[in-house]
Amino acid sequence: VTQAPVVTPISSPPAGEMGRGPWPRTARAGGTGVVSVGGVALRQIAAEYGTPAYVLDEQDVRQECRAYLAAFPGGEVAYAGKAFLCRSMARWVDEEGLSLDVCSAGELSVAASVGFPPEKLILHGNAKTPDDMHAALEYRVGRIVIDSLSEISRLAAQVPQRQRVLLRVTPGVDAHTHAALTTGIDNQKFGISMADGAAADAVRRIVAQPCLDLVGLHCHIGSQITVPDGHELAARRLTGLMAAIRDEHGITLGQLNLGGGLGVAYADGDPELDLPAFARRLRAAVDRECAALRLPVPRITVEPGRAIVARAGVTLYRVISVKHRPDGHVFVAVDGGMSDNPRPSLYGASYTVRVVGRPAGSASQPATVAGRHCEAGDILARDVPLPVDIRPGDLLVTACTGAYHHSMAANYNMVGRPPVIAVRDGHARVLVRRETDADLRRRDVGM
Numbered sequence: 001v002t003q004a005p006v007v008t009p010i011s012s013p014p015a016g017e018m019g020r021g022p023w024p025r026t027a028r029a030g031g032t033g034v035v036s037v038g039g040v041a042l043r044q045i046a047a048e049y050g051t052p053a054y055v056l057d058e059q060d061v062r063q064e065c066r067a068y069l070a071a072f073p074g075g076e077v078a079y080a081g082k083a084f085l086c087r088s089m090a091r092w093v094d095e096e097g098l099s100l101d102v103c104s105a106g107e108l109s110v111a112a113s114v115g116f117p118p119e120k121l122i123l124h125g126n127a128k129t130p131d132d133m134h135a136a137l138e139y140r141v142g143r144i145v146i147d148s149l150s151e152i153s154r155l156a157a158q159v160p161q162r163q164r165v166l167l168r169v170t171p172g173v174d175a176h177t178h179a180a181l182t183t184g185i186d187n188q189k190f191g192i193s194m195a196d197g198a199a200a201d202a203v204r205r206i207v208a209q210p211c212l213d214l215v216g217l218h219c220h221i222g223s224q225i226t227v228p229d230g231h232e233l234a235a236r237r238l239t240g241l242m243a244a245i246r247d248e249h250g251i252t253l254g255q256l257n258l259g260g261g262l263g264v265a266y267a268d269g270d271p272e273l274d275l276p277a278f279a280r281r282l283r284a285a286v287d288r289e290c291a292a293l294r295l296p297v298p299r300i301t302v303e304p305g306r307a308i309v310a311r312a313g314v315t316l317y318r319v320i321s322v323k324h325r326p327d328g329h330v331f332v333a334v335d336g337g338m339s340d341n342p343r344p345s346l347y348g349a350s351y352t353v354r355v356v357g358r359p360a361g362s363a364s365q366p367a368t369v370a371g372r373h374c375e376a377g378d379i380l381a382r383d384v385p386l387p388v389d390i391r392p393g394d395l396l397v398t399a400c401t402g403a404y405h406h407s408m409a410a411n412y413n414m415v416g417r418p419p420v421i422a423v424r425d426g427h428a429r430v431l432v433r434r435e436t437d438a439d440l441r442r443r444d445v446g447m
């Protein structure tokens with residue numbers, strides 16, 4: 001059955017600011033669609049650095065860091081480096097006063113290379129390798145988050161001096177997010193269960209090791225969460241465990257790390273997290289619970305990754321081919337795909353895509369933006385409105401690609417990873433250069 005394509009006029013974006021939505025704060029629209037970020041024309045970035053390219057708005061990252069610090073007065077904000085990490089990013093979060101959560105010797109080496117204060121580093125990981133552990137102890141990271149029983153004796157055997165640790169527990173809270181992002185329930189790989197007494201057992205084992213200094217509890221219930229109920233419940237349960245630890249061991253833990261997982265809008269109209277209200281609810285829940293249990297109020301740590309960097313980033317793609325299928329479907333294939341953005345195939349994530357610099361007022365039709373890779377599932381966005389006369393050579397911009405894009409990028413089909421270009425006050429600079437064919441061949445050492 002051949003269906004007539006649905007054609008609607010493109011609503012011209014308002015001139016000037018685009019509103020927050022999924023876009024960086026400095027994104028600007030004109031009569032010609034999205035035109036600039038950080039005061040730099042997207043066309044100019046594409047011309048100078050090629051496509052695909054990740055573009056990162058430094059000012060937006062810094063403002064988000066400040067918003068999180070303001071929402072948790074007296075608390076600690078540790079940026080989760082897994083979302084996106086490079087030397088400049090580590091420097092920015094340090095300059096803004098955040099701590100840093102790292103998950104591997106590799107992430108730690110980036111932090112160390114810019115002299116990130118060791119006491120502000122937190123090492124995570126459900127399967128920390130000997131290299132991860134060695135790197136963390138050598139750099140003297142402030143805290144190591146113990147994630148399994150076996151890690152306790154392993155760590156105790158290795159530490160050269162008394163090491164501060166947190167215990168990651170699973171509070172049995174379902175954050176009702178994507179299954180791959182749900183980490184607060186018992187039936188998944190992270191942390192130690194509170195429900196079956198394993199967490200209490202872990203505490204006993206840690207306390208029995210004089211070289212380990214248990215300073216707090218940690219949990220992370222999931223990602224892309226916009227309502228505080230799950231974090232609030234987790235905070236109450238962890239506070240209860242703190243009271244039990246005080247009663248059994250006479251130890252008052254000073255740190256309550258509630259993880260990250262705070263969500264952002266990936267598309268116009270997505271639910272928005274009200275950060276000040278979210279933070280107030282968490283703080284109030286901890287205060288109330290501590291008062292009831294006669295426990296000193298611990299310092300709250302949050303570990304936002306996505307919320308700090310996702311909306312600061314956009315990705316530029318060049319249209320390579322356009323196919324109009326007999327059933328009316330339009331496939332717009334671009335020069336990137338699942339290698340630079342695996343999230344649609346991993347989680348079914350949806351994205352906002354706009355054409356860069358087309359005259360306003362032209363008609364649009366729903367199109368599927370496909371990647372260049374040899375998988376039918378390599379789709380970046382479905383049913384996004386694009387001009388009816390979209391053609392090879394056009395430039396597309398995808399919003400909200402600052403988190404879990406570059407850090408999750410791969411080399412499928414031997415495609416090099418895109419560069420990361422920072423923009424600020426009208427200037428662009430390369431943070432991470434494009435990966436070349438020579439880079440890829442350099443690892444191929446057999447013959």
Ligand SMILES: Cc1ncc(COP(=O)(O)O)c(C=O)c1O
Pocket residue numbers: 080082083101124220222223224259260261262303304305306307403
């Ligand atoms: C322990 C921990 N902290 C923080 C985060 C950051 O999560 P998000 O980027 O959703 O804020 C994660 C994500 O997996 C995590 O596992």
